[in-house]
Amino acid sequence: MNNKISISLSSFMILSVFLVLSSCSNTAKKSNKKEAQETIFASDVTPFFDEWKLILGDGSNVGHANDFEHKDFFYTASDGETNWVVYKTPNAGNTHGTSNNTRTELAQVKKWYPETANDKLTATLKVMNVSTTGDARVAASYAVVIGQIHSADGHENEPLKIFYKKFPGHTKGSVFWDYEINTAGDDNSGRWDYSTAVWGYDLSVVGSGENTYPEEPKDGIVLGEEFTYEIVVKDGIMSLKFTSEGHESKSFTKNIIASEYATKADIPKQTQALFFPIGQDGVEREIAYTGEGCFFKLGCYNQTNGKSPEVNKNWCSGAETHGGDVQKQYEDGNYAEVWFKTASISVSDAAVSNEGYFTKNDFLYKK
Incomplete structure (x- = not known):
């Protein structure tokens, strides 16, 4: 028992x-x-990644970024109230295509033709960091491109680049947009940008010395301040709208299928002062971007690099790069970082595959 x-x-x-x-x-x-x-992925915050391929700050193309993160370049963060998608990239490292600049940036998987387009991109964002070093006389120093329209054909020029730029020691930075001519002929070396200020300065405002800066803009945007851009291309006309609480809303239009710059006499004084001294004095083909497939880009395209200003005084910054060591650049502020709160894209039925652009440029990245 x-x-x-x-x-x-x-x-x-x-x-x-x-x-x-x-x-x-x-x-x-x-x-x-x-x-x-x-785990919150970028695709949980802005669920539109089927429309894009993601290029990282190491030059690689990771394709559609659904349920994807990379702690060095692309991830999500919270400010205590809202989840944001973080795009981050150093001053130097491997670059995609023929560019001298690193990027963590989305590139649209389809392209559309401006003359028949009805396409739209919107984004609400805040810039958290731009490079702390560079040459103040170089137009691109301390700047990051946060949105683009890019051509997939011809010279692969850019009818739109939206910039944020802030000089060291300044609290406020500038938001401006550039139109790059679609250069006439086979030689693209004469291409140039024309810049328009939104808040603060345009691209042409530079320092008088390597470490001498202009006066801080009175109506600028501070790091961490939220703003929105909207890009619409319809029937050959590019329409832009910029809004930010506490700032005057700004709207612009630009015809991108009929050139304003088809003769030397048409070239603006701003361009003559900025680009003529370095031999970039070309004219645009009369039909501008007509007949070329274009596509949107969104993210963090760092405009500051370590190349000597002697190579190009507008685009080569001579900034600190620590020999391309990403973590060392992150440690002392030599990087660009942009947070996106919302973003959306509307693609017209006439859009077609942009795979040819990726096929060509994925194998051209610079190590």
Whole structure:
């Protein structure tokens, strides 16, 4: 009788231990599953990544960025109230295509033709950092491009680049947009940009010395300040709208299928002062971007690099790069970082595959 009771108690204890262990195991599994579910990806914040391929700050093309993150370049962050998508890239590293500049940036998988387009891109963002070093006389120093229209054909020029730029020591930076001519002829070396200020300065405002800066803009945007841009291209006309709380809203239009700059006499004084001294004095083909497939870009295209200003005084910054060491650049502020709160894209039915652009440029990245 006692033996039977002993055996029963032993069986009960073994069963109890098993149930406890099983319960712990199930709890751990549930906890791990819950933790996995709580990971917030960029595609949870802006669920439109089927429309893009993502280029990282190491020059690689990771394709569609659904349920993807890279802690050096592309991830999400919270400001305590809102989740944001972080695009981050150093002053130097591997670059995509023929560019001298690193980027963590989305490139649209389809292209559309300006003359028949009805396409739209909107974004709400804040710039968190631009490079702390560079040559103040160089137009692109301390700047980042946060949105673009890019041509996939011909010279692959850019009818739109939206910039944010802030000089060291300034609290406020500038937002401006550039139109790059679609150079006439086969030689694209004469291409140039014409810049228009939104808040603060345009591209042409530079320092008088390497470390001498202009006066801080009175109506600028500070790091961490939220603003929105909207780009619409319809029937050959590019329409832009910029809004930010506490700032005057600004709207612009530009015909991108009929050139304003088809003769030397048409070239603006701003361009003559900025680009003529370095031999960039070309004219645009009369039909501008007509017949070329164009596409949107969005993200963090760092305009500050380590190349000597002697190479090009507008685009080569001579900034600190630590030999391309990404972490060292991040440690002392030599990088660009942009947070996107919302973004959306509308693609017309006439848009077609942009795969040819990626096929060509994915194999041209610079190490």
